[in-house]
Amino acid sequence: MDSILMQRRLFLYNFRNLRKAKGRRETYLCYVVKRRDSATSCSLDFGYLRNQMGCHVEVLFLRYIAAWDLDPGRCYRITWFTSWSPCYDCAQHIASFLRSYPNLSLRIFMARLYFCEERKAEPEGLRRLHKAGAQIAIMTFKDYFYCWNTFVENREQAFKGWEGLHENSVHLARKLRRILLVRDNTPSSFSNASSPSLFLSSSL
Structure with a gap:
């Protein structure tokens, strides 16, 4: 685990x-x-992670949260803000995790889309993730503002957006919408992706 608050330059760059x-x-x-308790919610933890050698950050978080031994009788909500959308394999792992924990909901707000071009596996991964119940969206100014005040060592400096933030957010949101509207269809070339259950079984 990294320190709870991220340095400003790291956040703004990544x-x-x-x-x-x-x-x-x-x-x-x-x-x-x-944790959701009837009409209210109780914050249990917050912080940030980054990729480690040989393991993507999404899988690191899944291992971290699985170690909590969550109460199956309670409902939990997890919110992510990520610098990149998940790769195909990670999307598979997340979808499998959500199916294993029906009392857990996940929202993912992404700064950028990772390899989401034609003939890539990543768009299909996002569709499968969405089908598994994850709410996925592109970060807007409001999300950056929230992250700046929640996860960043901002030294009481106000968040100032950069040139093109809104335009790029709109562009990426439209691209994500087009991806999710495509009918679920897995090309045979994706079939060699590693199994989520095999990837996570030993450490969860």
Whole structure:
């Protein structure tokens, strides 16, 4: 686990929603975990993670939360803010995890879309993730503002958006909408992806 608050330069560099984000190879994941008690919710934890050697950040979080031994009789809501959308394999792992924990809901707000072009597996992964019940969306100014005040060591400095933030957010949101509207159809070339249950079984 990293420290609870992220340095400003790390957040601004890694979460900037550029259309071409060269050099940004790490994925950062800010999270909030809440337990829902009737009409109210109780915050249990928040913080951020990043990729570690040989393991994507999404899987790191799944291992972390699975170790909590969640009460099956209670409902939990997890919110992620990620610098990249998940790759195909990670989307599969997340979808499998959600099916295993029906009392847990997940919302993912993404700064950028990872390899979501034609003939790539990633768009199909997002569709499967959405079908599994995850709510996925592109980060807007409001989400950046929330992250800045929740996860960043901002030293009481107000968040100031960068040029193109709104335009790029709208562009990516439209692209994500087009991806999710495509009928579920898994090309045979994706069939060699590793099984989520095999990937997570030993550590969960």
